[in-house]
Amino acid sequence: MATRQRIGLIGAGRIGRGHARTLAGRVPDAELVCIADVSADAARAAAESVGGVPWSTDPLALIADPTIDAVVIAASTATHAPLIAAAAEAGKAIFCEKPVALDLETTDAALAAVERAGAPFQIGFQRRYDPAYARAKDLIASGALGRIEHIRDTMRDPAPPSRAYLEISGGLFRDMTIHNFDCVRWLMGADPVEVFALGAALTDPVFAELGDIDTSIVTIRFANDALAVIDNSRRSGFGYDVRTEIFGSAGALLIGQQAETPMLRLDAGGVRSDHVRFFLERFAVAYEEELRAFVRALIEGRSPEPGPADARAALQLAYAAEAARAANAPVDPRRWG
């Protein structure tokens, strides 16, 4: 069994810098040994922010470094698949931000490389490591809720991303709903057999221009006849909104909105509180926990979770939602299995 994991981080953008801080001081038995980014400025700044670890502008050199045990990939989406393949061939354990790729073909090719190499692989669906979601999953697994019959999952971003981001995002279902697809599938512990989807472009003309949508409802029927519904919006106007409700035969869980601070302000206008602003705040703990779980799995010789099949299944559901919306009819997501 390995003891200490030497980790290289690829990508020094917003998410990458967060992972750097986590890996530098908050993951037992992990050592951040190098940060690579094609931008020297980004790599240097990230390296300095965590006390001056080595950095480079060559991700492939980092992957080739024989002293590195595992890579954490947080570079731009288009690079994920080739970096995964290279890291797998180099015998590294791999943590990769979601998604592997925006299409199933590329995803399948990358994951095939992972499988050939027998490389440990974890995809960054961080929500699974949020304390509330993790506790919900434990309660479901314990049987405390009885049979799960219905899940309502909702997520709203505070404001739409830039046009540049949207152009390469893959569209609402592949970029945003994909988190919900993973979440409901994981919580239900069953496979979807029917997907229907509604979408609309309501918040900004850019969505219609790009043929994308900003508001959606996706309904799912599972193999065990249980139901789920997911709805999303690219613009809440009030902050980051992520909530999940799980109804079982013996009880329900409501994972709710979160205030930034536990403070109420009362005056003639009523009662006011604040609201968590963005996913980075809401999931700050989850982003750390997923890396701790990754390293722990490596040290204990277990397969990290969520793994390759989870990465693919969520994208498959995005395909199904797109097809359902195009056909205005329910579709079976196993068509893409």
Added chain:
Amino acid sequence: MATRQRIGLIGAGRIGRGHARTLAGRVPDAELVCIADVSADAARAAAESVGGVPWSTDPLALIADPTIDAVVIAASTATHAPLIAAAAEAGKAIFCEKPVALDLETTDAALAAVERAGAPFQIGFQRRYDPAYARAKDLIASGALGRIEHIRDTMRDPAPPSRAYLEISGGLFRDMTIHNFDCVRWLMGADPVEVFALGAALTDPVFAELGDIDTSIVTIRFANDALAVIDNSRRSGFGYDVRTEIFGSAGALLIGQQAETPMLRLDAGGVRSDHVRFFLERFAVAYEEELRAFVRALIEGRSPEPGPADARAALQLAYAAEAARAANAPVDPRRWG
């Protein structure tokens, strides 16, 4: 303009007795002058509980009483349509518990009688008179939320009704979801143009035996391209659950769960509170307010709301949901217009 309304109440069951208490002392300018129920025991008990108003076992005699201005119909569903027709022909104003009837043909016939007579008519979708829902509607109408883009409406009963009730209920969509159909249509202020529905029988074998469902999701697209989703369950296991979320371009409203008492209990097991148990508690104020609004409208010579078109529109959406579920495809509810 009329001043004081003399009201006859037909039906002395659970809802009827509540209306009796309201009419006897809590509606300005209303006088409860008679209670009729085909059961003498029920009629007498209800009459005595409000200080001894006259009672009879003959609803049609009550309707024929020329000193009565308005009738409140809370008898069993099957009697609604003939009583409405008789009351309309007798020149009475009519308040009727939902639904007019379980099918569109009977509904249309009864509402035609109302129209011919020019009778003021209000249907008992009490939720419109709940203080939270009424305030939500006002805020929407004021423009404070901007353009309404998405509504999430959910309702769960604590436990399934009896088999006897289910056998004559008309099924989940006509019996239960009909409240939600009225609610989202009213809040959105627009007409649905597409309905899709999923259902399952999960909570009790009786639902499958009756060809009914106990768990459902209905998605709706409105003429203005806004979306709504409704989900229902016949059995929450924890109490009465009615919540509605309204997302607009300038803000959102979350009408939430309600505790019975504003009390938290804290001990080694965590934090606990109670939960409102049933719709009669949750909508106690609404059941009074709707009758006050009915009488106020009569006195002021306005048409009461919700009216005949609202009663029909909700049933029409139930038809659409049933058809969508049968076809496993979205349908246009205007087909039943």
Added chain:
Amino acid sequence: MATRQRIGLIGAGRIGRGHARTLAGRVPDAELVCIADVSADAARAAAESVGGVPWSTDPLALIADPTIDAVVIAASTATHAPLIAAAAEAGKAIFCEKPVALDLETTDAALAAVERAGAPFQIGFQRRYDPAYARAKDLIASGALGRIEHIRDTMRDPAPPSRAYLEISGGLFRDMTIHNFDCVRWLMGADPVEVFALGAALTDPVFAELGDIDTSIVTIRFANDALAVIDNSRRSGFGYDVRTEIFGSAGALLIGQQAETPMLRLDAGGVRSDHVRFFLERFAVAYEEELRAFVRALIEGRSPEPGPADARAALQLAYAAEAARAANAPVDPRRWG
């Protein structure tokens, strides 16, 4: 055992009109037979608002009516003691709004008349009949909280009353804190042995002009060494604020603030909700429940609660608080026992 109680109501002001509505339709086995107020307009209006019961301008005639079983006294404070004495001598059961009188001498004389006559007597500390407080008392009595060690009780009015009211109010401790004195004594189930009090006049110059205070803290030590603290303000600025926290060796209860409606509004300014505005809204149910309990006790031949000793004990604590504030030292309230 009596079956039906014929009740006369004295006083048709704000509280009296509320009691009229309750007695007219919401108390089983009670019949409101007359309303007396020295103002004919007030008496008539109240009588008409509940369907036209008889009314008079002569409270003593009402008390003398041999067909009346019980009187509910909601006239101005100065009349409470003489009306109690007259009703006791006339053999009536008595429900009286708090306080019996603003001084112990008058209070004692009136309660002596009650005792001599053996008249059932209930004082209007309505909080005991609020569902949350009643449940708290039940939980304490059941032992579920273990030994009660500490109570924090707070109450704020939305805005100061008029100068005219303040001039005859008896001061903060006798007028407002008296509710809290009863509440903590009742919840603790033990007698105070030491009282200390701080006061300040901060919200309006009228308080200093009248030698009164508008902001206070009273600390209490009980015979069992448990502690309590009460704080009050005549002006919250945001609505009616009444909250009570009870800490026991095995758990705690937090009776908290109450929204008017279970609705959150979310926008760029954060999260907002409303707040219950005044004690009439907060304690609407309690004001009905206390009359139902009064009538139930009469019918079942039990002493109604809170009774004469409770009425006196709360005033005694107000005396102690005043003395403690004057002396700036703790005092033993049993001095006034």
Added chain:
Amino acid sequence: MATRQRIGLIGAGRIGRGHARTLAGRVPDAELVCIADVSADAARAAAESVGGVPWSTDPLALIADPTIDAVVIAASTATHAPLIAAAAEAGKAIFCEKPVALDLETTDAALAAVERAGAPFQIGFQRRYDPAYARAKDLIASGALGRIEHIRDTMRDPAPPSRAYLEISGGLFRDMTIHNFDCVRWLMGADPVEVFALGAALTDPVFAELGDIDTSIVTIRFANDALAVIDNSRRSGFGYDVRTEIFGSAGALLIGQQAETPMLRLDAGGVRSDHVRFFLERFAVAYEEELRAFVRALIEGRSPEPGPADARAALQLAYAAEAARAANAPVDPRRWG
């Protein structure tokens, strides 16, 4: 202006290890250069947990190290004063966990050394850096709440500490209430002029045996006639309870309890949520923020806050509370000024 602060940490216990993690990766422009603890095991473990910084068993050698700019003292309370004096004489900036010492004489001697040396000094009242408390202070300072009239501050530990801890704790007021003394004084922005205190030993016989108390109420009058009340318990039984309510002429703030996770569980037993367990969880952010603020102040050449006067003032109020309790009378805390 200094740029990067080289920091030595003294003390590798529970709080010290937390500071190590913060200083190692989460304070911009801070470098943790050495950890000293008289226990080699503790020092080594702490050093390794943050990636292997140098460590020693000699705090005075750390203080003597000329390359170190600032020391963070988290060793046992008895060592605070001598370490402060030594660090001041060595020209270091000083961050010290509360308290400086358990008595005013030792405190004054240590702070005199700080003053003679002109050393920047911050005391670890972390609550000032909690986001909710910091926002409250900002709102007060902005005038948004008007004149502050009343503060209610409450704090309960989940369970009493060990007898060994209690024996050297200095008693409830100096060990626990001292946080509240700082908090209310800071929020009020005024000096207390009168203190009264009640205490009781209710939770465990150990308190009576040690002549200590476990339950207390302290009332405070400020120079501006505003009032405050603090209550504490050594044992809540349900988790860590810290809440503060601030009432101003134009509004109020309620800093409330915090759940560990934003999740409700609903079943037949009602609604349940979890509760934050201990101060380390509740103030996790504050413990980081106070060190960031300390370093920022050093770099910007400002005096860090809370400073020497704040450290002394809170202890002075503890003295006053003890004297008030002993005399069972209010006392003027300026007597110890």
